[in-house]
Amino acid sequence: MSHLLILGGGIAGSSLAYLATQTGHAVTLVDAGFESSSSVPSALLNPVRGQGGQVVERGLEGMRFTWSLLENLERQGFAVPHARAGVLRPVPDQKTFERWQGRIPEDLPHRWLEVPDLMGQNVQGQNIQGHWFKVLEVSEGGWLDGNAFTRALREASGARVIRGMAEKWTSKSATLEDGTRLEADGVVWCGGSWGAVRANLTSPHRRGSVLLLEKPLSKIPVSFGIYSAPSARGGVLGATYETPTSLWTPAGLPLKSLEWLLNKAAHTFETLEPEFRGLWTGSRLGGEILCGPRADGSFILSGLGSKGFLLGPLLAQDLLERMGI
Numbered sequence: 001m002s003h004l005l006i007l008g009g010g011i012a013g014s015s016l017a018y019l020a021t022q023t024g025h026a027v028t029l030v031d032a033g034f035e036s037s038s039s040v041p042s043a044l045l046n047p048v049r050g051q052g053g054q055v056v057e058r059g060l061e062g063m064r065f066t067w068s069l070l071e072n073l074e075r076q077g078f079a080v081p082h083a084r085a086g087v088l089r090p091v092p093d094q095k096t097f098e099r100w101q102g103r104i105p106e107d108l109p110h111r112w113l114e115v116p117d118l119m120g121q122n123v124q125g126q127n128i129q130g131h132w133f134k135v136l137e138v139s140e141g142g143w144l145d146g147n148a149f150t151r152a153l154r155e156a157s158g159a160r161v162i163r164g165m166a167e168k169w170t171s172k173s174a175t176l177e178d179g180t181r182l183e184a185d186g187v188v189w190c191g192g193s194w195g196a197v198r199a200n201l202t203s204p205h206r207r208g209s210v211l212l213l214e215k216p217l218s219k220i221p222v223s224f225g226i227y228s229a230p231s232a233r234g235g236v237l238g239a240t241y242e243t244p245t246s247l248w249t250p251a252g253l254p255l256k257s258l259e260w261l262l263n264k265a266a267h268t269f270e271t272l273e274p275e276f277r278g279l280w281t282g283s284r285l286g287g288e289i290l291c292g293p294r295a296d297g298s299f300i301l302s303g304l305g306s307k308g309f310l311l312g313p314l315l316a317q318d319l320l321e322r323m324g325i
């Protein structure tokens, strides 16, 4: 058994803590406790991304791994609001349909749905506009409550959790802002977008916002540029669309972004009935996914971009194997 020190308790750090303790290791997790993009109220598990319909490498494996962790947590008595009823991806035209068709691998469970079946008045009632050419259903996709999932992983891990900020660290120790010094057999940095400055990372930061709605816009999550999904307390409508910046920025939702978001929503859905309840905003660290050793002998799992819940837990497992602990 060895002792792992994890700095940052979002989906990356909490998955790592959970998986490490499952295999008998002792874990201390230090988390500053704010600006975690993993607190997103509703995150999609969806390996078919963007308007080009690219399929994320290891996306199916990652999605299945995340669902399997969620099932484990439920068996242990943790409640994580979620639904695994698929994700819908509207396809604008025949050309896009053909391009996406060529990209979807055979082993990714999916169906092509006809739009009239998904419009407001009929049986499936997904509230989709009639102008879409077809809709791709990613059958094993779904949504989960990011905050509840991350918290459950952290609690189920039984790790010693310290609320604090790591100022500096080496391969075997970290010093916190209040002067506390912690030692371990291995140190992993998982500080996300907000913490990136202290880790000397140059990856791009991208802020996004999610409108909290009294009810979901659609029963099954819909994603094309924007995304809408059910959530534990109603529904969400959001996207990560602000211009990437070289440093974390505290800005929320500028009005021009709100206009963009609502125009996209009006283009996607037949009605925008649900009432506005609030706003969640977060920043994600993108660029290249960082998963492995650093020059100083410590390790890193970060830069998960918009795939934190799709790939974070799977990469946490990979990292543990690479660390050989």
Ligand SMILES: Cc1cc2nc3c(=O)[nH]c(=O)nc-3n(C[C@H](O)[C@H](O)[C@H](O)COP(=O)(O)OP(=O)(O)OC[C@H]3O[C@@H](n4cnc5c(N)ncnc54)[C@H](O)[C@@H]3O)c2cc1C
Pocket (backbone or CB within 6 Å): 007, 008, 009, 010, 011, 012, 013, 030, 031, 032, 033, 034, 035, 036, 037, 038, 039, 040, 042, 043, 044, 045, 164, 165, 166, 167, 190, 191, 192, 193, 194, 195, 196, 198, 206, 207, 208, 209, 210, 238, 239, 240, 281, 282, 283, 284, 285, 301, 302, 303, 304, 305, 306, 307, 308, 309, 310, 311
């Ligand atoms: C609007 C929006 C929508 C998204 N939707 C999805 C989605 O649908 N599906 C999906 O898979 N992903 C989605 N994402 C991306 C996902 O949220 C992120 O990839 C993921 O949360 C990143 O997790 P993380 O653990 O790397 O970092 P974070 O969740 O940011 O956690 C980092 C933690 O480390 C702490 N910390 C930082 N520095 C230190 C330090 N020095 N000492 C101690 N603690 C520190 C912070 O306080 C924070 O608690 C979305 C992101 C946004 C912004």
